Amino acid sequence: MTLNLNKPIKFSPLHRLQWEEAQQKDVILYPEGMVELNQSSAEILKCCDGTRNLDQIVSALELKFETTGLKNDITAFLEVALKNGWIQQN
Amino acid sequence: MAGFNKIKSTPPRWLLAELTYACPLQCPYCSNPVDYAKYQSELSTEDWKRVLTQARKMGAVQLGFSGGEPLTRKDLAELVKHAGDLGYYSNLITSGYGLTEERIVQLKDAGLDHIQISIQASTQELSDHLAGTESYQRKREVAHLIKKHGYPMVLCVVIHRENIHEMPHILEMAEELGADYLELANAQYYGWAHLNRDLLLPTKEQFEQAEQIAQAFKEKVAGKMKIYYVVPDFYEDRPKACMNGWGTTFLTIAPDGVALPCHSARDLPGLDCPNIKDYSIDEIWNESKAFNFFRGFEWMKEPCSSCDEKEKDFGGCRCQAYLLTGDMYNADPVCSKSLNHSVIQKAIDSAKVSAALSDNEKPLIFRNSKNSRDMA
Ligand code: SF4
Numbered sequence: 513m514t515l516n517l518n519k520p521i522k523f524s525p526l527h528r529l530q531w532e533e534a535q536q537k538d539v540i541l542y543p544e545g546m547v548e549l550n551q552s553s554a555e556i557l558k559c560c561d562g563t564r565n566l567d568q569i570v571s572a573l574e575l576k577f578e579t580t581g582l583k584n585d586i587t588a589f590l591e592v593a594l595k596n597g598w599i600q601q602n
Numbered sequence: 603m604a605g606f607n608k609i610k611s612t613p614p615r616w617l618l619a620e621l622t623y624a625c626p627l628q629c630p631y632c633s634n635p636v637d638y639a640k641y642q643s644e645l646s647t648e649d650w651k652r653v654l655t656q657a658r659k660m661g662a663v664q665l666g667f668s669g670g671e672p673l674t675r676k677d678l679a680e681l682v683k684h685a686g687d688l689g690y691y692s693n694l695i696t697s698g699y700g701l702t703e704e705r706i707v708q709l710k711d712a713g714l715d716h717i718q719i720s721i722q723a724s725t726q727e728l729s730d731h732l733a734g735t736e737s738y739q740r741k742r743e744v745a746h747l748i749k750k751h752g753y754p755m756v757l758c759v760v761i762h763r764e765n766i767h768e769m770p771h772i773l774e775m776a777e778e779l780g781a782d783y784l785e786l787a788n789a790q791y792y793g794w795a796h797l798n799r800d801l802l803l804p805t806k807e808q809f810e811q812a813e814q815i816a817q818a819f820k821e822k823v824a825g826k827m828k829i830y831y832v833v834p835d836f837y838e839d840r841p842k843a844c845m846n847g848w849g850t851t852f853l854t855i856a857p858d859g860v861a862l863p864c865h866s867a868r869d870l871p872g873l874d875c876p877n878i879k880d881y882s883i884d885e886i887w888n889e890s891k892a893f894n895f896f897r898g899f900e901w902m903k904e905p906c907s908s909c910d911e912k913e914k915d916f917g918g919c920r921c922q923a924y925l926l927t928g929d930m931y932n933a934d935p936v937c938s939k940s941l942n943h944s945v946i947q948k949a950i951d952s953a954k955v956s957a958a959l960s961d962n963e964k965p966l967i968f969r970n971s972k973n974s975r976d977m978a
Pocket residue numbers: 840841905906907909910911912913915916917918933934937938939940
């Protein structure tokens with residue numbers, strides 16, 4: 513399974529992304545499990561709204577954080593996310 | 603609750619709410635206490651709500667409604683709703699028997715996040731036999747309904763000598779039912795499974811063969827279905843890291859309100875497990891004797907206390923140490939460094955001998971109130 517560059521990416525409906533006050537962290541919740549996210553991973557996943565493809569997510573984040581050159585890191589993380597079932601492409 | 607040596611603790615993450623010991627099924631490997639019949643009282647709706655609120659405030663986020671059969675509680679949807687409002691990720695851990703479409707919808711509306719159902723085997727005859735109740739067909743229908751209403755579905759099959767030969771069919775069944783997660787849980791020998799161990803413990807060959815089949819399947823369905831594989835620790839040479847460390851992560855509340863660091867902890871002597879009717883979750887978690895008992899490493903004896911692996915497995919399971927060596931401070935005898943390690947081989951040998959006996963000579967003891975009272 514690899515990331516399709518053209519298709520929009522959406523956060524999996526079988527998982528839940530949520531801010532945890534007690535841990536001061538975003539986490540992914542799923543049956544019998546939880547993954548704690550660092551801030552950048554959480555920001556990437558929040559962009560996976562089912563309307564944007566990889567390039568669009570990269571642009572959105574580069575704009576938001578006023579930087580460039582994020583594409584490799586974002587791609588690498590999304591590959592992991594796809595493999596773990598956190599995101600989907602139809 | 604004064605006077606006990608307190609060790610700095612991390613907040614609970616997992617709350618297991620055992621709503622009831624009542625269950626229409628009679629699985630002979632049930633992890634409920636063998637003498638469960640003597641604990642008749644159940645917490646009120648208000649008590650449960652208070653527990654959920656307090657534990658959430660401390661940082662618990664994963665919530666399991668289990669039992670017994672949690673569906674027997676009439677206030678289940680109300681508790682699910684309360685949990686949802688608090689921001690828990692709520693899991694219903696059920697036999698599936700007795701789950702109607704109406705209830706599935708009602709729970710969904712209340713905010714339930716996922717349902718785990720258990721099936722005893724992949725064939726009707728064996729599944730119904732192990733459950734002690736005709737339930738296989740109904741469970742299959744319920745599995746379809748769970749998917750139909752958009753829940754992630756975890757299918758749980760407890761693996762032991764009676765069904766381990768069905769492994770290929772169990773995997774097929776999981777695929778056919780559309781499970782998102784398949785939990786292949788080799789029986790853990792506490793509670794009723796300890797009682798029936800001679801009849802449930804598979805041989806090493808059986809276990810290795812089944813594991814190979816499951817591993818191959820895991821690769822085949824990667825990306826579609828996740829497999830949780832719980833190993834039978836009798837065939838390992840290091841114990842499991844019990845509860846991720848005592849009093850670090852898991853909080854179990856028994857039907858009568860007793861708070862437990864692990865679901866078998868009420869069988870351990872002298873812990874004085876506190877009741878939520880008497881103390882807040884904060885007091886229980888941070889200050890009670892029971893939750894501090896095996897926190898950290900101070901309590902350990904040799905070979906654990908000087909072992910360089912103690913931060914990996916915390917000396918293994920306290921309940922297993924107690925059940926099999928009679929001393930809850932001992933290393934889990936599964937560990938090859940344990941001086942009592944030979945009890946494991948003895949158990950394996952004893953199970954082998956029993957495999958040659960007929961059902962009449964050595965019948966399974968089913969989990970029901972009559973047997974529970976006889977056992978107490
Ligand atoms: S001796 Fe104790 S701490 Fe060391 S590996 Fe064995 S059980 Fe774990």
